[in-house]
Amino acid sequence: AITNTTCPTHHYTTHIISTDPLVIYIPAFITPSESLHLQSISAGKFTSSQIADASGQQHLANTRTSQSTSLASDNIVQCIEQRALDFQGFDTRRERLEALQLVQYGESQEYHSHTDWFTSAAQATPEYGGNRLSSFFVYVHASDDIIGGGTQFPLLDVPEDERWCKYVNCDAETEDGVVFRPVQGNAVFWRNLKKVPGREGLVGDGRTVHAGLPVQRGRKVGMNVWTREGVLDGKYRSGGD
Ligand SMILES: O=C(O)CCC(=O)C(=O)O
Numbered sequence: 669a670i671t672n673t674t675c676p677t678h679h680y681t682t683h684i685i686s687t688d689p690l691v692i693y694i695p696a697f698i699t700p701s702e703s704l705h706l707q708s709i710s711a712g713k714f715t716s717s718q719i720a721d722a723s724g725q726q727h728l729a730n731t732r733t734s735q736s737t738s739l740a741s742d743n744i745v746q747c748i749e750q751r752a753l754d755f756q757g758f759d760t761r762r763e764r765l766e767a768l769q770l771v772q773y774g775e776s777q778e779y780h781s782h783t784d785w786f787t788s789a790a791q792a793t794p795e796y797g798g799n800r801l802s803s804f805f806v807y808v809h810a811s812d813d814i815i816g817g818g819t820q821f822p823l824l825d826v827p828e829d830e831r832w833c834k835y836v837n838c839d840a841e842t843e844d845g846v847v848f849r850p851v852q853g854n855a856v857f858w859r860n861l862k863k864v865p866g867r868e869g870l871v872g873d874g875r876t877v878h879a880g881l882p883v884q885r886g887r888k889v890g891m892n893v894w895t896r897e898g899v900l901d902g903k904y905r906s907g908g909d
C-alpha cells in the first residue's frame with residue numbers, strides 16, 4: 669500500500685514534440701536531489717543489460733551494452749512513480765507500473781534500435797498486464813564531459829523552432845530523425861501502442877523505434893518508467909502489494 673502522502677509538488681514543464689505517435693518532452697521531470705538519490709540506491713547493483721528475444725527469453729546481446737538494475741520502491745522512488753502515473757491521468761493505477769529500471773552507459777556503450785513494446789506475446793501476457801503502453805526515459809545523470817549518448821527516434825519529424833535545440837541535437841541530419849540530448853533531470857515520454865481501425869485492442873507502434881546512441885565520452889545514467897496496458901502480477905512489480 670502507498671503510505672506516502674507527502675510527495676513534493678512537481679516542477680516539470682511539458683512540450684509536445686509529436687501528437688501521433690504521442691511524444692512529450694519534459695524538462696525537470698526529476699529534481700537534482702532525486703537524481704542523486706537514484707544513483708546512490710543503485711550504486712554497486714548494476715549488471716549487464718539484457719534484451720528479450722522473439723520467444724520472450726531474456727539474454728545478453730551486443731545490441732545493448734549498458735548495465736542496468738531494478739529499483740526497490742522507497743519513499744522517494746514512490747513519489748517519482750506517482751508523478752509518472754499522475755502525468756498519464758488519474759485513471760492510471762500504480763499496479764500497472766513495472767519496477768523502475770536504471771541504465772548506465774560508459775564509453776562506447778549503446779542500445780541499438782528497438783521498440784519498448786514487445787513483439788513476442790510471451791512478454792505481453794495478462795500476468796504482465798499486457799504490453800507496454802507507455803515509456804518515460806529519464807536522464808538521471810550525464811557527466812559534464814559527455815559526448816554522444818543521445819536518444820534517437822529516427823522516424824519522428826525534426827521540429828523546426830530553435831528553442832528545441834537545447835533538448836534536441838539540431839546538427840543531426842534530417843534523415844536521422846529526432847535525437848534527444850542527455851540533459852540531466854529531463855525526460856521523454858511516449859506512447860508505444862496505437863489503435864488500428866477494425867482491430868481490437870492496441871498494437872505496437874513502429875514509429876516509436878529508438879536507440880540509445882553510443883556514449884563517445886563520459887558517462888550517462890538513464891531510467892525507464894514503463895506502464896503496462898493493465899495490472900501486472902505482483903511478482904513483476906517493485907513494491908509488491
Ligand atoms: O539510452 C537511451 O537513450 C535509451 C535507452 C532505451 O531506450 C531503453 O533502455 O529502453
Ligand SMILES: [Fe+2]
Binds near residue numbers: 878
Ligand atoms: Fe527503449
